[in-house]
Amino acid sequence: MKKKCLQPENWVIEYGDYLLNIAIYKVTDIDMAKDLVQETFLAALKSQHLFRGDSNEKTWLSSILNNKIIDQYRKKKQPESLCEYLESTSASFNNQFFRPAEDGSWHLKKDTIACDWGVHADAALEKREFYAVMEYCLSKLPQKMKPIFFARYFDEKKADEICNDFNISSSNYWVIIHRSKILIRSCLEKNWFLNYKANEQTENYN
Secondary structure, three states: OOOOOOOHHHHHHHHHHHHHHHHHHHHOOHHHHHHHHHHHHHHHHHOHHHOOOOOOHHHHHHHHHHHHHHHHHHHHOOHHHHHHHHHHHHHHHHHHHEEEOOOOOEEEOHHHOOOOOHHHHHHHHOOHHHHHHHHHHHHOOOOOOHHHHHHHHOOOOOHHHHHHHHOOOHHHHHHHHHHHHHHHHHHHHHHHHHHHHHHHHHHHHO
């Protein structure tokens, strides 16, 4: 089987916008995202001899970018900082979404319990506007939690691999994933599904 060849002269045009969008999603800071993409291209040029052709250029460059993002995360955000962040925000997060019970456990507040999306969700997912709202909700994730969430659900990495990449404990990983899912679902319900159901009911009466 013939080995796939790299075409670095086409990288910026073919993959520049794609890689920049990934970087912006994960680091939020546009200038930092641009720097990371440039570093990705430079690193790829220097390591062309390591490209084995097992994947296409796009996948290979994305992998290099993800490693750059992880390195950036490690440089700027130490594990102690993340632990302190989770601890300092624990009370406000719990008070927003949960109520304490007599037995000491916590239960979701009635106004934050996930609504029944039902058949509406399937139809809504086909709406172009939904993806704009989803992007908005993802962008609103706390910066310290965002890279871990993206590594899990966009890069599809395993929990132990993510813990190793970001040098975090398993307990902190699960706290981040749990909080992120609650925040995103709450955001989607407030900004899309409740409005979508209300609009649909209005249309049914017309």
